Amino acid sequence: MIKRSFIGLLKPRLEYESIEDTPSLKQIPASKEITLLSNCPFDKKKLLLKKKAAVKTGQKLLLYKESDEYVVSSVTGKVSSISAYSGDFGRSYTAIAIEVADNEEIDDGFKSAAGESKDATLETVKNYLAFAPGNPPVKLFADKGKSIDTIVVCCVDSDLLITTNQYIVKSDMDAIKNGISILKTLTGVNDIIMVASRGQMHEVSATGEKVNQVNDTYPSALPHLIMKDMLGKVVPAGKNPEDIGVCFISAEAVASIGNAFNSGQIPVTKIFTLVKKDGSKSLVSARIGTPASDIFKAFNITLSENDRIIFGGPMTGSSVYSADHPVQPDTDAIIVQDREDIPVISDYPCTNCGDCIRVCPANIQINLLVRFLEAGLYQEAADQYDLYSCIECGLCSYVCLSGMPIFQYIRLAKYELGRANTAEAT
């Protein structure tokens, strides 16, 4: 954890991780059982997938009737259970547990759909690659309502400590190039912008696409700030980049698309950064669905009561309640935090020191906003104090002198307002 010392005069700078040489990748051996999480809420009546059904590696598993939601099995084996799983903010998932068999068989559904000529079509990508590592935003490409005219390929990682995309750039440039040309043909978008750190400029320019250099301090690699600083387009409050025609895709997702069409197989291993309790980092490759506990076992990490397991980066990730939480297609980091290192959150009021205001990249008057959020006045906060301008970088909570969970207040407010609006609409 980057902290400010009592003696040190200046505030800490949050710099993105950068890798000089290609780091070694630790492969996690196959687990006995993996779990795939689908964003679809569990619904027993409409379930298509049956228990004990045999699945092959790379097989697309449709979940429900009248829905095109699917997951892609990352192993060969038998479905052992299908159940409901709940995440934070009331999100519910369908969890498909698969018992891994000894012999691996590769499914050829994608290969036959993609065709021998490897002609990529939007349909194939949409129907097979949504669950690929890096979570390619395939629905966006297919969505007729959103006209995407620019694709931003992030070769940097948006949160601290993470090196996944940088690793892909170092190790799999050919797949990225291939992925970009596929993306161009199937979406018809020619405006591709690569976002790279200073150290990556040379490698990334080899793609021949337009490259923009991103600052090496957090939070400049967050989509909203890339939009503002590099594309000169400000995303209106409460909207996403895709609403104004810009699609963000990670280098890993591009490489997944490239690799899929190159090899005729849907990629099923996810690369992520593992940060141990002592802060040391390793790059890990594991099948999607591998429970975190298997990864901890491979690295001899012991967990004790009241530790914290974080999926994602230290500023924007989310903590999970079970050591068996599976690696998902968008899991870029798993961080284990010792209970001694967990900062204290307090119920102290805002002292109006203004540190959050000076650090906020979105110019929000957080000292005023937080007073409304504390009182539960979410609508006022949204109407008068720019709640929806927040780009969710988490810096306000990071610097808060009082230790207020400001970022959590903001997310809770957005969630509650969203819920109220949906309730009104229906």
Added chain:
Amino acid sequence: MVDNNIVDNKKFIVSHAPFWHDGSRISLRNYNIALAAFPAILLGIIYYGMPAVGVISLSISSAIIWEFVFCRITKRSNTIGDGNAAIIGMIFGMLLPATAPWWLVIIGTFVAVIIGKQIYGGIGASAFNPVVVAIAILMISWNNIFDFNEALLNYDLDFAMVYPLAALKHFGVSAVDSFSMGDLLRGKQSGGIGSTFGLGLIAGGIYLIIRGIIRWEISLSFLAGIFITALIFNLTDSAHYAGPIVHLFAGYTLIGAFFLATEDSSSPVNFIPMLIYGAGAGFLTVLIRNIGVYVDGVIFAILIMNLVNPLLDKICPKAIGKVA
């Protein structure tokens, strides 16, 4: 999902992002303020001896006790650990003459902690700087105690025991000619225990600014406001109005710039409002000193600017993506 280790079912902390914190704390900030104020207090103690120690100690301890008592009565959790009450007591003590009677100190810290801070809702909620409120009320109620010349009559130090601003008010510009800038900076003037040692206060202020604890915009614009206003007065009529040097280094100017005007909850947080706030307080200070009835204007100037602070803070940059 199947739980593989039901036997060994550990519970994890599932709080929210961000999972890091820069380690800043209200208590740490207040320790730093205490550290920064220390040189100025030390010189006061060297000059005025045990009475100064007595006033400062009583002031800090009574402020802490008032905070404790209030927390008890209102059944709130005890907040003396954050050091805010101690800082209020300390700065309040620094403004008093070394001969301030014990009851005045105790009443003063009562006004500061209870009336200035707690009844507004405690830390962060006070509209006025608690110390300034207390001093203002005491100054109006017991004016003679804040007459530093009279209060420090029995001290015979190696410099003229004259309170420069009072001399200026009552005897005109010629009375302050004897004060050189060096003397003022080295604390060779009569005044509050911790408010006369210019160099110490400046050093403390610079330390706080570098640490990011106080905001340089407020301190500098306050000093600039005093300098420019005093200069204008001086240029128009140098026989009646003293030059900016006396105004900058005498009275409560420096402690005001670095310890009073910069108090968090009563000062603005945006760039332009901070400049207006500081400059406005500086301007009013000289105005009160030169044409008002009070000897020193820092206290009332800061109070008035505290009042307009919420309005000033409306001048803020537009949030990104804000529509209309």
